[in-house]
Amino acid sequence: MNQNTNKTVLILGANSDVAKQCIKQYLVKGFFVIAASRNTESLENFIHENNLDRSKITVLSFDSENFDSHKKFYNELPTKPHIVVYAAGFLVDNERAVRDFKSAQQMMMVNYMGAVSILNIITMDESNKNLERIIGISSLSGVRGRKSNFVYGSTKAAFTTYLAGLRQELAQGNIKVNVLISGYINTKINAGLELNKNLLMEPDYVAKHIVDAGNSFTIVPNFKWKLIYIILKILPENLVAKLP
Template sequence: MNKNTNKTVLILGANSDVAKQAVKQYIEKGFSVMAASRNTNSLERFISENNLNSKVKILYFDSVDFDSHKKFYDELPAKPHIVVYAAGFLVDNERALANFKGTQQMMMVNYIGAVSILNIIAMDKSNKNLERIIGLSSLSGVRGRKSNFVYGSTKAAFTTYLAGLRQELKQRNITVNALVIGYIDTKINQGLELNKNLIMQPDYVAKFIVNAGNSFTIVPDFKWKIIYLILKVLPESLVAKLP
């Protein structure tokens, strides 16, 4: 019998390309999946096309409707063993600087909404199932760069939150991971000029979610690991010269 047969994964923001691949891979490993998104129609099509109907429960979840989060969690069909926060929103830096609505939406989806629902989940000590929380962050949040610092700031805040949450939950033997991701071939990046040699596929990134270990920071792909390490130690004068 598969050791994961009786375990449940809750994926928040499950309509993203990476999250959809994670749904498939978790099911292949024997997990039951609760896929939550505001766009349930798109999820339903994906689930139907991949013959996953009997293995996935689709739920409506709006990351920026903060007042609904407690009710959403309380009414879950099952309390999760693993939680993945994959919701994300991106507008380019020029638009974000010129129009605060774009900035605000990134803040709400990428950070505030995450903190709202994950606080509720993490502080439910009655859920003895919970063993792992995974948040999808970004290399953009490692250092502030002039090309994407508004979006990057929301991811930096999320990573910092996850780091503290990891310390908070350690005494309950709950692992928290931050997946620090580079460029992915997904709809959120369509229209952006990206280095094709660095672009990862959603199913490749999803493997790092499903197979997350004990390390806090998980950086998929060795090229991005090198970039991550360089960004961490690069002097500010050189960071300023980056695009």
């Protein structure tokens, strides 16, 4: 019998390409999946097209930007989750973000503020004895501020810092917290961007690192991106300033 039978994973922002692959892989591991997104129709189509076991999946509407709805959303979950994955994300190019604050604000709300809102509600529910793990999807863009994407990067840096503190907060309850620091992924959010194809990762590859998360706080898929991550962390500021 699969050891994860009767365990539930809640995936927030489940319509992302990586999140959809997580749905598949968690099902294989025996989990029940609550897939939550603004676009529930797209999720239903994905489930149908991939012949996934509908009896093991609950699709719910979740809007990361509608903070006032988060408490009600959580209280009405059919089952309180063992694992929570925050996969919601929004990206606009930096030129637009610095000139149009509404675009920058939307990135802040989806990538950071919405995450803090719902994850605070989930993790502070002392009645949920199921909770074992929180996983957030962040980005290499949040490791150091760079002129090409510092607005988006700042939202991811904030999210990573929040998760680091949350990990400390929840450690006494033996609840693990992980952050996935991702490089370029071949997803719709990156469609149209000029990216180095040798560094592109596929969504199912990234999803495997989420589903197989261990004890380490930081997860960086792919040895190339691990190397880039380490270099970015230690690079002197004057050299960071020369990066695009």
